Amino acid sequence: MWPDSTLVLSDQQKRLFEKLSLYCDKYAEQIPVTFVLGFYVTLVVNRWWNQFLNLPWPDRLMFHISSCVQGKDEYGRLLRRTLVRYVNLTSLLIFRSVSTAVCKRFPTMDHVVEAGFMTPEERKVFNDIRSPHLKYWIPMVWFANLASKARQEGRIQDSIDLQNILNEMNRFRTWCATLFGYDWVGIPLVYTQVVTLAVYTFFCACLISRQFLDPAQCYPGHDLDFYVPVFTLLQFFFYSGWLKVAEQLINPFGEDDDDFEANWIIDRNLQVSSRGLGHERRTQH
Template sequence: MESDEANVKFMRKQKKEIFVFPETYDTSMDERGRLMRRGIMRYANLAFVITLTCISPCVKKRFPTMDHLVEAGILLPNEKKIMEHLKTSHSTYWMPLVWASSIAIRARKEGRIRDDFALNTLVEAIANYRSLCGGLYNYDWISIPLVYTQVVTLVVYTYFLSTLMGRQYLDPVQGYPGYDVDLYIPVFNFLQFFFYMGWLKVAETLVNPFGEDDDDFEVNWIIDRDIQ
C-alpha cells in the first residue's frame, strides 16, 4: 500500500513536470503551441486512465471500452483506430506517451522548444511517467499470492478456535494451587482476538488499494481533477 501511494504521488509530480516544461520552454504562444501543450497533457492523462482501467474495477466500470474514452474526450477516433490495429495481448498504456514524445520532438524541430536540454528534460519526464505507469501495472499483475492470504486466514481462525478450549479457566472447587479466583471474562483473549482479526481485515483491504472500498484511492476523483 505504501509503495502504491508513493508511486501515485510521484506520478502526480511527474505529470506536473510534463505540464510545466512545455509551458516553460515553449517560446511561441500561438494557437499551435497551445494545442501542442494540451496534446501532451491529454496523452499523459490517457496513459494514466488506460493503466487504471487495467487495475481498478471502478475505473473499468467508468470506461469499459475505448468508445467511452472517445466520448469523454480523452481519446480521439483516429487514435482509437491506431490502438485497435495494434495486435497485442498486453496493455497499450505506453502508446499515448510515445505520441507525447513525438509532439515534443516536433516542437523542437519547429523551434518552439528553445534548446536540446529542454527537450531532453521533457522527454525524460515523459519516460519516468511511463515507467511509473508500468510500475502500477506490475503491482496489480504480480500481486500477493492467494495462498498467503489463505494460510494467514487459516492460521488466525485455527489459533482462536484452539485458544477457545485451551485457555479455559480451571475450576476453583477442585482446589488447584494458584487458581482460587474464578474469572468469567477472558479479557486478554478478547484483546488478542480484536488485534489479530483487525490486522487480518486491514491486510485484506490492502490487497487491492485501487478497489471500491472507502479506504481505497479515489481514482475517479483524480481523473476528473487531472482532466479539469
C-alpha cells in the first residue's frame, strides 16, 4: 500500500502519512487486545465446557430404577417406565428452553404428547399449573411422588433405595437447573461488543502503523522494506481466529455444525432408558 502511494503523494504528503503511521504504531500497542480477548475467550470456553459437563444423562437414574423398583408384573414394568419417562420429560423441557433446534422440533406441548413423553392427562395437569416461570420441575415432582408411592406399596423394599433414587433424581435436576441458569444469565452483550471493537480497532490501526516507511528517513525500526508483512498477517490470523472461536462457542445449543446435538441427546437418552428397561424384562424371564 505504501509503495503505491509514493507514486501519487507529494513529499509533504508522504511525510504527513509517515507521521500518522508512527503515531498509530505508538498508540495501537496500548490497546490491551491480548488481555481483553484472552479473558473473554477463557470465559466463553469455561461456560461452554461447564454446560457440556452438566448435560442431563439419565443412565445412573435408570440403573437405580431398574434395580430398586421391584415387580415382574405389568404394573411394575409400567411403574419403572413411567419413572424413566418423567426423567426424560424433564430433560426435554429444559432442552426446549435452551436449544433452538429442539424448540423447532417440539414447538408446542402437543408435539411432546405425540412423541410419547407425556400423556394427555398429564398435559392437562401440567397446563393447569399456573406459573410465570419455566415448569421443567413439575415432572420431577411427579417422579418423587410416584417413587414415594412405590415405597409405600412395597415396590421399593428399602428406604435407603428410595433415598438413593431421590438423590440421583436431585442430581439430574441440578444438571437441568444449571443448563437453565447458563441460558438465563448469558455473557453481557456489551462485553462481546467491547472485545469485538478492540480487535477490529487494533487491526485498523495496524493497517496504517505497520506500513514500511521510507528507509531514507531513518525512522527507528523502518530500515528494511518488506513487501509482505508476515508477522502482522500472523497476528491478524491468531487474533481474529481467537475471536471466531469465542463467537462459535458462546451459544453451544444453537444450530451450527459444532454446537451440541440436543436432539441427538434426547433420542439417545430415550433409547438407552427404554432399552435398559427392556433388557431388564428379558433377564427376569
